[in-house]
Amino acid sequence: MNNSALPxxxxxxxxxxxxxxxxxxxxxSLYADNTQAFACNAHIAERVRWTLAWIAFDVDQHLVRExxxxxxxxxx
Amino acid sequence: xxxxxxxxxxxxxxxxxxQKDELSYDLSQHLPRRLAVGPIMVVADNPAIxxxxxxxxxxxxxxxxxxxxxxxxxRHKKMGFIRELVRLNTACFTTKSQTxxxxxxxxxxxxxxxxxxxxxxxxxxxxxAVSGRQLHAVLRMLVPGGLVVIYGEWQTQYAAVITALNGMxxx
Numbered sequence: 001m002n003n004s005a006l007p008x009x010x011x012x013x014x015x016x017x018x019x020x021x022x023x024x025x026x027x028x029s030l031y032a033d034n035t036q037a038f039a040c041n042a043h044i045a046e047r048v049r050w051t052l053a054w055i056a057f058d059v060d061q062h063l064v065r066e067x068x069x070x071x072x073x074x075x076x
Numbered sequence: 077x078x079x080x081x082x083x084x085x086x087x088x089x090x091x092x093x094x095q096k097d098e099l100s101y102d103l104s105q106h107l108p109r110r111l112a113v114g115p116i117m118v119v120a121d122n123p124a125i126x127x128x129x130x131x132x133x134x135x136x137x138x139x140x141x142x143x144x145x146x147x148x149x150x151r152h153k154k155m156g157f158i159r160e161l162v163r164l165n166t167a168c169f170t171t172k173s174q175t176x177x178x179x180x181x182x183x184x185x186x187x188x189x190x191x192x193x194x195x196x197x198x199x200x201x202x203x204x205a206v207s208g209r210q211l212h213a214v215l216r217m218l219v220p221g222g223l224v225v226i227y228g229e230w231q232t233q234y235a236a237v238i239t240a241l242n243g244m245x246x247x
Binding site for chain 1: 087089091102105106108109110112113137140141144152153155156157159160221223225
């Protein structure tokens with residue numbers, strides 16, 4: 001899930017998977033489609049959880065990019 | 077994110093802290109997430125000292141990632157940990173904009189050196205008080221869709237700078 005499905009002024013937290021307001025979120029890395037991903041501000045205090053969740057997110061997006069590249073390679 | 081600039085040109089995140097320690101902790105947690113996005117600038121009073129503090133914190137983070145890497149058998153998790161360690165180990169952190177490397181990944185700089193600089197950045201951390209003019213110089217280096225993180229209180233003069241800059245971008 002990314003932010004396009006959410007109401008205005010809310011974003012999806014990639015750590016707790018909840019919709020949060022911009023005021024309670026911070027921008028991190030990018031989705032595979034180069035749109036901005038966010039997480040709740042509160043999670044930054046959870047040192048290990050914050051890092052591990054973002055690393056897992058980055059791997060998922062890397063795999064999505066690879067699959068997309070493979071598909072477009074096959075199509076052409 | 078405390079403020080989102082009009083036209084979605086960039087994101088502004090105002091982050092509060094009680095002690096300098098909290099600032100360096102917050103920045104060292106956040107910065108690795110932006111490393112993959114693109115070049116980063118950190119504006120601080122004492123760039124060399126601040127860089128050394130951040131390096132220490134990142135070294136501790138790397139040790140934690142290595143521990144997690146050793147603990148898991150999951151192939152995807154291992155891949156993620158290795159990618160993160162490689163990114164942290166190969167990123168160029170410096171206080172000098174003129175280095176042998178064409179473009180550092182993370183440049184630590186003092187506010188008074190901002191005028192006249194043209195270094196497009198995806199992320200800019202402002203870890204010290206800056207004037208309206210300095211903020212203007214910073215924001216002009218931010219690429220569309222970029223993020224500026226301001227540590228401390230939101231200054232009323234900042235809103236005017238952002239409004240003026242948005243007007244320039246629209247025009």
